[in-house]
Amino acid sequence: MAGGWAKDGAVSEQIEASINDELARLKARRQPRGESLTHCAECDEEIPEARRTALPGVKLCIDCMSERDATSAKRGGINRRGSKDSQLK
Numbered sequence: 001m002a003g004g005w006a007k008d009g010a011v012s013e014q015i016e017a018s019i020n021d022e023l024a025r026l027k028a029r030r031q032p033r034g035e036s037l038t039h040c041a042e043c044d045e046e047i048p049e050a051r052r053t054a055l056p057g058v059k060l061c062i063d064c065m066s067e068r069d070a071t072s073a074k075r076g077g078i079n080r081r082g083s084k085d086s087q088l089k
């Protein structure tokens with residue numbers, strides 16, 4: 001895999017953990033190419049095929065995705081107030 005930025009060495013695990021956390025968030029948000037999961041990476045809920053098709057590389061079910069969005073918003077992220085109803089369920 002062209003993972004890019006693997007760092008060897010004694011980086012603080014705490015820092016690394018938060019970076020990984022951030023990366024996971026970015027990945028979940030940006031939907032980089034990659035395979036969609038059939039089941040949520042967080043809760044193992046099945047991800048509907050329609051959602052996987054609409055969001056290539058999707059890793060989370062709608063519940064976990066919303067939770068993540070809410071968490072990011074709390075951290076000063078994007079405060080988007082689009083109608084959730086129009087999103088895939």
Ligand SMILES: [Zn+2]
Nearest residue numbers: 040043061064
């Ligand atoms: Zn989930």
